[in-house]
Amino acid sequence: MHASIATVCLSGGLEEKMTACAEAGFDGIEVFEPDLVASDLSPEEIRARAERLGLTLDLYQPFRDFEGVTEDLLEANLRRAEARFEVMGRLGIDTVLVCSNVATATIDSDEVSAAQLRRLGDLAQRHGVRIAFEALAWGRYISDYRRAWRIVELADHPAVGTCLDSFHILSRGHDPAGIEEIPAEKIFFVQLADAPALSMDVLSWSRHHRLFPGEGDFDLPAFLAHVVRTGYSGPVSLEVFNDTFRQTAAGATAVHAYRSLIALADQTARREGRTDQLPTVPESAPAAGVDFVEIKAEDTTEVEIVLDQLGFAFRGQHRTKPVRLWSAGGARIVLNEQYARDLPPHVAGLGLQYDDVASAEARTAALGVTRVPRRMQAGEQRLPAFATPHGLELFFAERTRAGEPGWVDEFEHGLRATPEPDGVVAVDHVNLMSTWEDHDETVHFYTGVLGLEKGRSNQVASPHGLVRSRVLRTADGAVRLPLNVLPASRTQPTEHVALSCPDAIAVARRARERGMRLLPVPGNYYDDVRARFGLDPAFVERLREHQVLYDRDQQGEFLHFYTRQIGRLFIEVVQRIDAYDGYGAENAPVRLAAQSRLDRDGR
Known part of the structure; x- marks a missing residue:
């Protein structure tokens, strides 16, 4: 398993976050765009620093509000995307997270969204980039991962796949069993987050109350098991928005995050008999x-x-x-x-x-x-x-x-x-x-x-x-x-x-x-x-x-x-x-x- 984490999970500047992730044991990171914008390192320097630390740069995120729009807005979105792809080329990142539209979508049509993602795929392919399309739980029209997958299927483009995020799926009560119907090669990225069971609007829940695996009430071992059964072998990454974690020391939080991810992988591997696909740690019975x-x-x-x-x-x-x-x-x-x-x-x-x-x-x-x-x-x-x-x-x-x-x-x-x-x-x-x-x-x-x-x-x-x-x-x-x-x-x-x-x-x-x-x-x-x-x-x-x-x-x-x-x-x-x-x-x-x-x- 390639263990990754989004830089948004940690406090501090991008350099500090990268060091903390490497020292904690992560294989790679997702670069959160605001962290890049606030950094005084050039994309080339960030790329070189990641290489020195032994980190891969796995994902650039987020790219928002792209699909389901009018033609004139689509053209503006494509220009915006090309600028991002150029930055990704300098960073050496080949996958971008494209979130379902929450703000500017006016066309509720799978066919229109698929056609627009296909055009984005053409542009991305020229830059050596892949599109990981994700259904946000509060997306205006697309809030279910199964609909996002149908649109990816309709787009039928080699550079367009889907991103599966446990929070967006489980917070809405969607059945994750449908993940197994998605071909592994079309799952471009997997993100994990736990959360407590709360009764509140899903956006606030997501932005402030996500937790690392094992700390909340989601059944993440079952979720990860569905992913593993597809044959997916790409990065498994933590994306946790939490007010507490962004106020505590980056090093301590990164160690905490890595431990939670490995413990989840171990639990899933033993439960599913997938010890060849997921990392394990020694077993031990609880205290007597x-x-x-x-x-x-x-x-x-x-x-x-x-x-x-x-x-x-x-x-x-x-x-x-x-x-x-x-x-x-x-x-x-x-x-x-x-x-x-x-x-x-x-x-x-x-x-x-x-x-x-x-x-x-x-x-x-x-x-x-x-x-x-x-x-x-x-x-x-x-x-x-x-x-x-x-x-x-x-x-x-x-x-x-x-x-x-x-x-x-x-x-x-x-x-x-x-x-x-x-x-x-x-x-x-x-x-x-x-x-x-x-x-x-x-x-x-x-x-x-x-x-x-x-x-x-x-x-x-x-x-x-x-x-x-x-x-x-x-x-x-x-x-x-x-x-x-x-x-x-x-x-x-x-x-x-x-x-x-x-x-x-x-x-x-x-x-x-x-x-x-x-x-x-x-x-x-x-x-x-x-x-x-x-x-x-x-x-x-x-x-x-x-x-x-x-x-x-x-x-x-x-x-x-x-x-x-x-x-x-x-x-x-x-x-x-x-x-x-x-x-x-x-x-x-x-x-x-x-x-x-x-x-x-x-x-």
């Missing part, structure tokens, strides 16, 4: 569980107090690093004060268990994820580490089916872990934060690279605005990572670790006896929860006494409570009853309001 959570701070004393109140045992100090381990059941919390000057407590790392660490490591590395260097001494267990787009460090560990992982033995002078009755037994989920700039890339990282499933995007009301949230998880729920984006008004992100237990009220009671001040829940909440669920008054009083919240759905019940915030961190303890699989989302506004009051009042 959470091995540990790393909390980093200059001083982790307050976190240790909370862990002790929750029934955790101090397991010792690492023999070579300023790192301590606490555990309760299968929940392990690593406290790290190394390189943490002035940092408040926050979730800095997450250990994931795999049945085959080597495969997980190979896949992650093959997709260009940055490794995190980790100092090791003799006798220490190797834990491959990678950096996520939102700053968390991920560690890969071998799954332990019985007993504790081997790295626990590196911690000395601690206490034996004695399970408490009905106490904490495991990490239920880790609630993470991302900025609005890196949210989509982060979602793709966990799904496209690590193989987690992507839940629906939700919004939760807080005193500072809406919090956008999406759960990333394994199918069996062994790993659950709710990912939140805070409102822009909140500059201090918060994260939390949720611990599972068989009796949340018992854990809360013991924690309070040990001096814990839980997050206060207003009395109005308990009046409401009693009315909504018809709960026994005595049970509601027990919930109220221990500041435990409640939820219920058709699958089961959910009890949970929160510690107060420590730095950027707080801890949640949860009890899932029967098959309850949610996260108490209805209670999130209560929790957010309570935290806001404490933050405001300084308590």
Whole structure:
């Protein structure tokens, strides 16, 4: 597969974009005309620069509003086209994207449009150029790729073919299966973009909300599979208009884009058995569980107090690093004060268990994820580490089916872990934060690279605005990572670790006896929860006494409570009853309001 990308996807000037694309691994680029016009490099210099970088110049775009016009306007359009073809000759580009007319078309006739494209083909052929005709989703008369193909067929010209763009096809709900009826030699170019499912005018949707593959709701593996089945072997290119990507560093966005394209190709190749036509990366099963959570701070004393109140045992100090381990059941919390000057407590790392660490490591590395260097001494267990787009460090560990992982033995002078009755037994989920700039890339990282499933995007009301949230998880729920984006008004992100237990009220009671001040829940909440669920008054009083919240759905019940915030961190303890699989989302506004009051009042 020849991997390409449109320069419109990236921020910066044309030179910067070209360098970023080459360093990310792309084979070629589409030159977006405004990028060329704004560049102080001549077409010849751009061509030479591409050769030095090892990039091909695959497409010149866009050429707009050509077909379906009167004769006098057609003549003007042909003069305009010839000027573009001359520039393309200087660049060494042999394919131009011609978009269906959205502004000046006045003739709704396939025959007229075909005849005009035929004349354009004659002119293009004299310049050694091919015409890739594309149906824009908002084209005045031609908005369906199947109609665009019929017109290309009618034009019957060797220099006139079609361009297939996933956004223009899938945003209109058109069936992409018809792609397979187009001969491969008449598909001159293929462009890919994902997008979230939105209800808005398609032009605004296209111009501001496209995403890289795997980040939205389009079925791009199925789309690409239809293309592959035709025998198409030309460039597969990303064309993503997105306000965020055009504000972030070109290098980082290009790496993000390339990873998404290769992950899509790998997914499609394996799904379709086309590993000979599309690039693949090593396969890996998703993580089998959470091995540990790393909390980093200059001083982790307050976190240790909370862990002790929750029934955790101090397991010792690492023999070579300023790192301590606490555990309760299968929940392990690593406290790290190394390189943490002035940092408040926050979730800095997450250990994931795999049945085959080597495969997980190979896949992650093959997709260009940055490794995190980790100092090791003799006798220490190797834990491959990678950096996520939102700053968390991920560690890969071998799954332990019985007993504790081997790295626990590196911690000395601690206490034996004695399970408490009905106490904490495991990490239920880790609630993470991302900025609005890196949210989509982060979602793709966990799904496209690590193989987690992507839940629906939700919004939760807080005193500072809406919090956008999406759960990333394994199918069996062994790993659950709710990912939140805070409102822009909140500059201090918060994260939390949720611990599972068989009796949340018992854990809360013991924690309070040990001096814990839980997050206060207003009395109005308990009046409401009693009315909504018809709960026994005595049970509601027990919930109220221990500041435990409640939820219920058709699958089961959910009890949970929160510690107060420590730095950027707080801890949640949860009890899932029967098959309850949610996260108490209805209670999130209560929790957010309570935290806001404490933050405001300084308590």
